[in-house]
Amino acid sequence: MGSVDASEKTITGWAARDATGHLSPYTYNLRRTGAEDVVLKVLYCGICHTDLHQTKNHLGASKYPMVPGHEVVGEVVEVGPEVSKYSVGDVVGVGVIVGCCRDCRPCKANVEQYCNKKIWSYNDVYTDGKPTQGGFASAMVVDQKFVVKIPAGLAPEQAAPLLCAGVTVYSPLKHFGLMTPGLRGGILGLGGVGHMGVKVAKSMGHHVTVISSSNKKRAEAMDDLGADAYLVSSDEAQMAAAMDSLDYIIDTVPVKHPLEPYLALLKMDGKLVLMGVIAEPLSFVSPMVMLGRKTITGSFIGSIEETEEVLRFCVEKGLTSQIEVVKMDYLNQALERLERNDVRYRFVVDVAGSNIDDTAA
Numbered sequence: 514m515g516s517v518d519a520s521e522k523t524i525t526g527w528a529a530r531d532a533t534g535h536l537s538p539y540t541y542n543l544r545r546t547g548a549e550d551v552v553l554k555v556l557y558c559g560i561c562h563t564d565l566h567q568t569k570n571h572l573g574a575s576k577y578p579m580v581p582g583h584e585v586v587g588e589v590v591e592v593g594p595e596v597s598k599y600s601v602g603d604v605v606g607v608g609v610i611v612g613c614c615r616d617c618r619p620c621k622a623n624v625e626q627y628c629n630k631k632i633w634s635y636n637d638v639y640t641d642g643k644p645t646q647g648g649f650a651s652a653m654v655v656d657q658k659f660v661v662k663i664p665a666g667l668a669p670e671q672a673a674p675l676l677c678a679g680v681t682v683y684s685p686l687k688h689f690g691l692m693t694p695g696l697r698g699g700i701l702g703l704g705g706v707g708h709m710g711v712k713v714a715k716s717m718g719h720h721v722t723v724i725s726s727s728n729k730k731r732a733e734a735m736d737d738l739g740a741d742a743y744l745v746s747s748d749e750a751q752m753a754a755a756m757d758s759l760d761y762i763i764d765t766v767p768v769k770h771p772l773e774p775y776l777a778l779l780k781m782d783g784k785l786v787l788m789g790v791i792a793e794p795l796s797f798v799s800p801m802v803m804l805g806r807k808t809i810t811g812s813f814i815g816s817i818e819e820t821e822e823v824l825r826f827c828v829e830k831g832l833t834s835q836i837e838v839v840k841m842d843y844l845n846q847a848l849e850r851l852e853r854n855d856v857r858y859r860f861v862v863d864v865a866g867s868n869i870d871d872t873a874a
């Protein structure tokens with residue numbers, strides 16, 4: 514157990530100040546280390562499309578200054594006196610959620626991501642009344658319940674995308690009984706979440722079809738990620754030939770899109786699992802779900818338990834994410850590239866290697 518520094522630590526993060534989403538260095542204080550808190554020095558943080566939604570206020574609820582980042586891998590540098598799970602020097606991860614009520618039905622069932630009182634790792638308010646700030650920062654203080662150990666055999670930069678993208682695909686496959694080998698799955702949208710979807714589903718022994726908006730990623734999807742088939746969603750002949758062929762589709766498209774072309778790809782009892790965060794209504798006609806008893810559902814990240822599980826799953830299966838590691842001074846360019854669909858497949862920021870405390874404004 515490490516000693517507790519009773520003072521507030523002043524650190525630097527990169528914050529958006531308004532809905533332009535432009536990030537720049539921002540100095541703020543971390544809360545004092547509480548009894549069950551873990552202080553981590555951030556090593557790496559992945560860039561999720563949700564970071565774009567939030568910094569650019571796509572959902573209309575953004576508060577500024579906002580330090581985004583929720584695929585955080587760090588090294589423990591201090592622990593509170595009642596921290597039992599972690600010690601100084603451990604490499605750990607933090608995802609989308611840093612608090613919950615611990616008392617409601619989802620909390621008691623260990624699916625705390627569905628707690629109505631959950632606390633988001635940024636763009637939220639902590640129990641002390643302070644804004645939460647995310648992982649594009651030199652350090653974070655997080656309650657041990659929301660920290661996971663990064664297992665040996667997983668490089669820290671590799672682990673980062675698993676803390677959101679990885680668990681986001683693993684959780685619904687597990688929850689909806691879709692881990693059986695031999696299933697035929699579709700991954701709609703081959704980005705950060707989608708590429709983990711291909712890898713996780715392949716590791717479960719599924720036949721995986723990528724459904725993409727263009728032909729640009731075909732060779733990579735088939736040759737590098739191991740997909741079995743590739744459909745371009747605007748190609749009516751390809752889509753018609755694939756009708757009634759899939760047990761599930763993981764839909765990661767981050768913008769409004771029609772559901773009917775994808776419902777048509779599902780077999781009877783097939784499931785369309787919505788992942789994209791879209792603040793506009795999506796539509797479909799009812800026979801598209803009735804005739805075939807199809808399900809349209811959604812899923813939100815995964816629990817802490819499932820996060821630990823997906824990390825172990827990736828080690829066991831030798832599964833890695835495909836990442837482009839960048840420094841913090843590239844963060845705005847990386848976000849712009851993510852917005853124009855120009856990343857294969859996840860940016861991960863080398864936070865510790867960027868010496869950001871030296872850039873404080």
Ligand SMILES: NC(=O)C1=CN([C@@H]2O[C@H](COP(=O)(O)OP(=O)(O)OC[C@H]3O[C@@H](n4cnc5c(N)ncnc54)[C@H](OP(=O)(O)O)[C@@H]3O)[C@@H](O)[C@H]2O)C=CC1
Binds near residue numbers: 702703
């Ligand atoms: N439900 C949850 O718990 C989670 C939700 N999310 C949400 O999932 C969505 C995807 O996140 P992420 O994978 O990080 O995002 P990415 O931007 O990395 O990937 C999205 C993919 O969707 C396709 N796409 C992008 N823009 C468009 C467009 N304008 N029209 C059609 N297709 C498009 C592209 O694939 P292609 O080139 O193949 O068409 C793109 O690669 C986001 O909305 C994010 O907020 C993320 C994590 C957890």
Ligand SMILES: O=C/C=C/c1ccc(O)c(O)c1
Binds near residue numbers: 814
């Ligand atoms: O990237 C993870 C967060 C996903 C998310 C899902 C739903 C929602 O309303 C959000 O604001 C974020």
Ligand SMILES: [Zn+2]
Binds near residue numbers: 561563564583677
């Ligand atoms: Zn995310």
Ligand SMILES: [Zn+2]
Binds near residue numbers: 613614618620628631
């Ligand atoms: Zn709760």
